[in-house]
Amino acid sequence: MKYETIIGLEIHAQLLTESKMFCSCSNKFGDKPNTNICPVCTGQPGVLPVTNRKAIELAIKTALALNCTIEPSSVFARKHYFYPDLPKNFQISQYELPLATKGYIEIEVDGKKRKIGITRVHLEEDAGKLVHVGAERIMGAEESLVDYNRTGTPLMEIVSEPDLRSPKEAAVYTQRLAELLRSLMVCDAKMEEGSLRCDANISIRPIGEAKFGTKTEVKNINSFKAIEKALISEEKRHLEVTEEGEKIIQETRFFDEQTETTTGMRSKEYAHDYRYFPEPDLVPIEPSTEWIEEIRQTIGELPQQKKERFITELKLSPETAQIMVADKQTGDFFEAVVKLHGQPVAAANWIVGDITAFLNEQKMSFNELALSPAQLAEILKMIDTGTLSNKLAKDVLFQVLKTGKQVKEVIEGAGLTQISDESELTKVIEEIIKNNPKQVEQFKSGKTAVLAFFVGQVMKATKGRANPQVLNALLKKALH
Amino acid sequence: MQIDIEHIARLARVALSPEEKKLFARQLSSILEFAANLQKVETNDIPPTAHAIPMKNVLREDKTIPCENVEEILANAPDEASHMFRVPKILE
Numbered sequence: 001m002k003y004e005t006i007i008g009l010e011i012h013a014q015l016l017t018e019s020k021m022f023c024s025c026s027n028k029f030g031d032k033p034n035t036n037i038c039p040v041c042t043g044q045p046g047v048l049p050v051t052n053r054k055a056i057e058l059a060i061k062t063a064l065a066l067n068c069t070i071e072p073s074s075v076f077a078r079k080h081y082f083y084p085d086l087p088k089n090f091q092i093s094q095y096e097l098p099l100a101t102k103g104y105i106e107i108e109v110d111g112k113k114r115k116i117g118i119t120r121v122h123l124e125e126d127a128g129k130l131v132h133v134g135a136e137r138i139m140g141a142e143e144s145l146v147d148y149n150r151t152g153t154p155l156m157e158i159v160s161e162p163d164l165r166s167p168k169e170a171a172v173y174t175q176r177l178a179e180l181l182r183s184l185m186v187c188d189a190k191m192e193e194g195s196l197r198c199d200a201n202i203s204i205r206p207i208g209e210a211k212f213g214t215k216t217e218v219k220n221i222n223s224f225k226a227i228e229k230a231l232i233s234e235e236k237r238h239l240e241v242t243e244e245g246e247k248i249i250q251e252t253r254f255f256d257e258q259t260e261t262t263t264g265m266r267s268k269e270y271a272h273d274y275r276y277f278p279e280p281d282l283v284p285i286e287p288s289t290e291w292i293e294e295i296r297q298t299i300g301e302l303p304q305q306k307k308e309r310f311i312t313e314l315k316l317s318p319e320t321a322q323i324m325v326a327d328k329q330t331g332d333f334f335e336a337v338v339k340l341h342g343q344p345v346a347a348a349n350w351i352v353g354d355i356t357a358f359l360n361e362q363k364m365s366f367n368e369l370a371l372s373p374a375q376l377a378e379i380l381k382m383i384d385t386g387t388l389s390n391k392l393a394k395d396v397l398f399q400v401l402k403t404g405k406q407v408k409e410v411i412e413g414a415g416l417t418q419i420s421d422e423s424e425l426t427k428v429i430e431e432i433i434k435n436n437p438k439q440v441e442q443f444k445s446g447k448t449a450v451l452a453f454f455v456g457q458v459m460k461a462t463k464g465r466a467n468p469q470v471l472n473a474l475l476k477k478a479l480h
Numbered sequence: 481m482q483i484d485i486e487h488i489a490r491l492a493r494v495a496l497s498p499e500e501k502k503l504f505a506r507q508l509s510s511i512l513e514f515a516a517n518l519q520k521v522e523t524n525d526i527p528p529t530a531h532a533i534p535m536k537n538v539l540r541e542d543k544t545i546p547c548e549n550v551e552e553i554l555a556n557a558p559d560e561a562s563h564m565f566r567v568p569k570i571l572e
Contacts, residue, residue, distance in 0.1 A: 017542050024545035033564045034554055038547035054542035075530040082493055084567040097530070131564065145564035273491055278530035286536040 003204040003242070005235050006212055007164035008119075011177060012197040013156045013187040014126065015058050021125045021154040022049030022092065022282075029193070033147035041125075041152030043088030049281050051076075055123060055154040056285060058186045059099050060295045062156060063121040065184055065302060068103030073286045074122075076279040081272075084146050085128040093124035093157075095276045099285065105180070106304070107172050116173055117161030126155040156187070162201070162212065167231035174198055174227055179303045182327040191223050200231055203248070204238045213238070214248040218262055220255045230255040234262050306331060314344035323352050329366035336373030341380045350376060354394060358401050370404035371397070378407045387418050391464050420467040422474060425458070428466070429478050432457045443479050451475060483509050 017027050023040035040047045060070055077095040103118035128151040134142030158177065164170045178189035178196055189196040203215035216238075221230050234253065241248055253262035301309070303325040310321035324334050330351065337347040355376075359366065379397055382388040388396060388411075399410040419425055432454060433440055443450045454475050458466050485505040489496050496504065547553075559566040 019542050019544045024540070024543060025547060026544045033562065035550060035563075036547075037550055037553055039549065039553070042553050044553070050538060050540045052542050053539040056539065073536075080491075084565070084570060130570075142569060144567050144570055145561055146567055147564050273487075275491070280531070283531050283533070283535045283538050 002207045003239060004207050005166055005231075005238075006162045006203050006205065006215075007167070007170045007231060008162035008201045009160045009164065009170060009173065010199045010201070011158045011160075011174065012199075013062075013158065013181055013189065014195040015055050015154040015156055016185060016187060017052055017054045017058070017154055019052060020152040021052055021055055021123070022152060025152065027153045028149075029195075031149055033145075033149060036149045037151065041087070042148055049092065049279075051282060051285070052154060055156075056099070056287070057295055058154075058184075059121060059123050059156050060287060060292060061184055061299060062158070062181065062186050063100030063103065064292070064296050065180055065299055066100075066103040066105055066118045066121065066158070068100035068118055068121055070100050070287055070292055071097060073097060073284045074099045075284050076123075076282045077276045078279050080275045083127070084144060085130050085148075085151070087128070087148060087151060091125060091127065092279050092282070094122035097284075098122035105173070105176055107169065107176050109166075109169050109172050114163075114169070116163045116169075119159040119161050120157075121159075122157050124155050124157060126150050126153045162203075167228045167235060170200060170231055171224065171228040175224060176304070178224070179326050183303045183306075183325070183331070184299065185328060191221075191226075194222075197221075198227060200227070200234075202231055202234050202238065204235065204242065213242075214250050216248060216250065216262075217252045218255050219252055219265070222257065226255065226257050229257070229260050230262065233260055237262065303331075310344070314338065314348075316344060316348050320348045320352055323356070324348060327366060329369075333366065333369070333373050333376075337376050337380070340374060340377035343380065346380055347376065350380070350397070354397055355401070358398070369401070371400050375400055375407050382407075386420060386467050386469055389418060389464060389466075389468055392418065418467045419462055419465045420470050422470065425462075425466055425471060425474055426478070428458055428461050429454075429471075429474055432461065433478060440479065451479075454479070483512070 015027075019025060020027050020036075020041055023038050025038050025041055026036045028036065040049055063070060074094055075097040076092050078090040079093045079095065080090045082089055098120040100121040101119065103121070104115045105118060106113060106115055108114075128146050128148040131145040131147065133145060160173065164173055174196075178191075181187040181189045181196070187195060191198070198221045200218045200221065201215045202218065203213040205211065205213045216234060218230050218234050221227050233255070238248055249264075252265045254265050255262050307318075307321045307325045310316045310324055311318055314321075316324065324331050334344075334347055334351055337351075338344045341347060355369070355371070358364075359369070376397070379388065379393050379400075382396075383390060383393050396407060396410050399405065400407060403410070405413075436454075436457070439450050439453055443454075451472075455468075455471060458471055458475070483505045485496070485501050485508070488508070489501070489504075554560060554563065554565070557565040
């Protein structure tokens with residue numbers, strides 16, 4: 001029998017706000033444990049949460065970019081459960097009445113465009129962070145330490161419809177969503193750091209069958225690469241179990257990136273009973289049309305629209321254009337260079353090539369770059385005018401990236417300027433011609449390819465600083 | 481009104497003696513019966529409300545204010561290590 005795979009994703013995104021969701025503690029990552037905590041987020045008696053306006057705006061902005069309907073009234077609810085990372089013993093979330101519903105995002109997989117439905121976008125607060133002592137993770141830990149800095153930080157949940165039909169589609173969907181969130185400056189969307197998290201629901205059904213099969217939920221997917229791997233492994237398990245005539249049990253499964261397999265997490269001794277009820281300390285969110293329109297104005301060009309424009313107007317290849325829209329910083333940097341220098345393909349090649357290689361090597365992100373768009377434009381112009389050869393330009397770029405110095409400063413400091421002075425180059429050329437009579441003979445007998453040998457020798461003697469055009473002209477003249 | 485007192489006790493993570501189970505089952509049951517009086521109110525034409533007061537969009541600006549009582553909060557931890565709350569084994 002032939003089966004098809006049904007996948008729906010729940011994506012959690014940490015919002016780029018200054019403060020937490022319902023209190024004024026800092027929403028900063030990496031501070032000393034338990035320094036960004038207060039009576040509100042640690043659930044002390046008698047405190048009153050107040051909603052962060054920016055968090056609402058970022059969620060509405062995202063929902064609009066995902067073509068959602070902003071609900072006229074949405075309500076926060078308490079979701080009750082006990083866990084050490086949840087000091088109040090309930091999480092404030094949205095349940096029956098989410099902020100936004102019924103949207104979609106377009107993805108393209110293997111040349112096929114598909115619309116993936118968005119069920120809902122809602123807001124909630126994050127839980128704290130557990131450090132397990134005596135083991136790598138919770139299984140086998142002797143005890144745990146809790147840091148409540150993350151407790152109460154704003155979290156946006158984006159739930160997709162069960163519209164995804166393959167692990168690859170799920171991976172592409174998450175990539176598109178991540179780049180959208182980055183371009184909207186809503187979330188930095190780094191899965192490895194946990195600012196974007198993904199839980200996947202997966203099931204299979206015979207092709208033609210309308211009813212969904214029993215689903216499992218896969219957790220602990222901690223990188224973009226892991227999404228596809230985790231779902232391929234779980235899809236295979238569903239098929240094997242079904243083919244053997246067994247039944248899939250509805251459960252949560254834990255993905256192990258090392259073994260690339262999923263294992264069932266011990267089911268809780270009792271069924272989930274979250275006892276949701278409206279949070280009595282918070283009033284409904286009812287965004288006015290004016291407010292929504294104001295937020296819509298801040299959205300700007302979306303990544304996939306930008307990609308289209310880069311391909312059609314700036315003549316970038318689809319692959320290069322995709323890299324340019326992966327986050328806002330890269331795209332903005334690229335466009336700024338193009339504005340100053342006017343040659344998109346050249347600018348893109350330098351960004352995709354040497355600059356990206358440098359960033360990967362240093363494990364840095366684009367906004368930590370010491371290079372300004374003006375500096376790259378300056379280097380590119382120097383290549384155009386022949387002041388710098390390509391090779392020298394790379395050296396200069398590398399120095400600027402490493403030291404943050406000005407382009408001119410680097411060039412002067414290292415004596416890197418090109419030698420275009422004819423008399424200076426002629427001296428070098430004459431010396432080389434004198435020392436290589438055999439090659440001169442070859443050239444004169446018609447083997448013009450030997451010219452490259454002379455170019456190489458001059459470059460060696462000048463440490464790559466000879467202006468190629470001037471050198472070529474002088475060499476030809478000298479050899480004839 | 482029938483109450484599954486053991487389920488409720490489990491959800492609330494409280495251990496009850498047989499006497500307490502009886503007592504609380506009776507008390508909770510009478511509280512629920514009292515509240516059930518509300519079921520008699522005709523609500524067909526009344527829109528559902530999540531809140532008793534007619535307010536909406538109570539929001540604050542996204543500004544940070546450092547908390548003065550961090551150490552006091554941590555001092556309330558049953559146990560502490562490396563400026564973190566120390567909790568017993570979570571999974572058996």
